[in-house]
Amino acid sequence: MKPTIQNSIVLFKALSEITRLKIIWLLINIDSKICVSEIIEVLNQPQYNVSKHLRILRKAGLLEESKEGKWVYYYIKETDSEFILHLKKAISIISEKDMVVEIDRCKKKLLAREK
Structure with missing residues (x-):
């Protein structure tokens, strides 16, 4: 199904x-x-800012959340929309150069979670 202009905006x-x-x-x-x-830690942003951005991304249909105990986890929404799949592919190939610090912090946080 193709998105409407409004959905694309x-x-x-x-x-x-x-x-x-x-x-x-x-x-x-x-x-x-x-x-x-x-x-919050990975992007070095305040909680209210991160929550606001997550809410916007959820409303746009890009994220989903799941509650596990006292934690709410966010992840990329699974979709069969060709439009969103192309968007995800375009985003995924953005250079890592601008995200080196965030990638390092994120890997450390995920390792700490596993322990």
Whole structure:
């Protein structure tokens, strides 16, 4: 199914902000779910800011959440929308050069979670 112009605008607006783009990039490239506290530390952003960005990404249909105990984890929404699949592919190939610090922090957070 093809998205409407309005749906496309919502998606592009959601991705037009650097913090939201970084969140989506990380979730696509680390292939793992991540909770708000981890995103806060990885992106060095305040909680209210991260929560606001996650809410926007969820409303755009890019993220889903699951509650596990006291933690809420966010992950990339599975979809069969060709449009969103192309968006994800485009985001996934953005260079890692601009995300080196965030990637390192994220890997450390995920390792700490496993222990």
